[in-house]
Amino acid sequence: MLLFRLLIAGLALVPLGLLVRGVLQGALGPDPGEVVTESLGLAAFQLLLATLAMTPLRRITGWPGWLRVRRQLGLFCFFYASLHLLAFLQFVVGWQDLTASFTKRPYILAGLVAFIILLPLALTSTRGMMRRLGKRWKRLHSGVYLAAVAAWVHFLWQARGDIGEMLAYGVILAVLLGLRLWWSAAVQKRLARPDRA
Numbered sequence: 293m294l295l296f297r298l299l300i301a302g303l304a305l306v307p308l309g310l311l312v313r314g315v316l317q318g319a320l321g322p323d324p325g326e327v328v329t330e331s332l333g334l335a336a337f338q339l340l341l342a343t344l345a346m347t348p349l350r351r352i353t354g355w356p357g358w359l360r361v362r363r364q365l366g367l368f369c370f371f372y373a374s375l376h377l378l379a380f381l382q383f384v385v386g387w388q389d390l391t392a393s394f395t396k397r398p399y400i401l402a403g404l405v406a407f408i409i410l411l412p413l414a415l416t417s418t419r420g421m422m423r424r425l426g427k428r429w430k431r432l433h434s435g436v437y438l439a440a441v442a443a444w445v446h447f448l449w450q451a452r453g454d455i456g457e458m459l460a461y462g463v464i465l466a467v468l469l470g471l472r473l474w475w476s477a478a479v480q481k482r483l484a485r486p487d488r489a
């Protein structure tokens with residue numbers, strides 16, 4: 293399991309490694325700040341999808357190992373989202389008049405919404421918080437679905453031309469959320485069967 297966790301951590305750090313290499317080699321083009329901001333945002337979104345993929349993978353393959361790396365993936369998503377926000381402030385808008393910066397465009401507001409939902413999830417991701425919050429933990433963490441939709445809207449909305457990539461990610465997100473709805477409907481149906489009454 294340790295090896296699998298290390299593999300996941302190594303893979304999750306690839307986008308950061310590529311960015312650092314790009315910066316050191318001066319290979320990020322004429323607007324490195326924009327490339328850094330975009331790459332960090334994309335990594336955050338990809339890791340959010342990877343986090344959401346763990347439960348379906350567990351159900352489909354039956355292997356419990358997927359669930360053991362879910363928290364790690366979620367925290368890596370938050371790590372990249374935080375760097376993305378910092379890069380936005382440092383390279384895109386600057387640190388003055390934050391209210392104006394966040395409300396400048398609706399897509400930025402959608403990103404902020406996703407970030408604000410992710411923040412308490414990251415802060416309460418420990419076993420201790422899980423125990424302390426009990427049933428409320430699950431309810432709170434189901435906010436991840438809303439965060440994913442807000443992040444996708446943000447991704448789609450910021451597109452300047454071709455939206456093919458955003459739509460492809462949208463299909464993946466729809467499948468990941470759709471599977472959950474389908475499975476939970478199946479459970480409800482089973483519970484509602486007269487022979488279970």
Ligand code: HEM
Nearest residue numbers: 326329330333334336337373377380403404406407443447
């Ligand atoms: C306060 C929160 C956020 C702000 C202010 C923000 C801001 C931005 C900005 C300005 C861009 C466009 C970058 C450019 O064209 O130079 C962008 C793109 C993007 N952001 Fe965010 N964002 C936020 C949160 C998030 C979160 C939470 C996610 C995902 C979990 C995310 C994912 C993305 C993605 C996928 C892109 C497109 C990257 C690409 O074009 O490849 N953002 N964001």
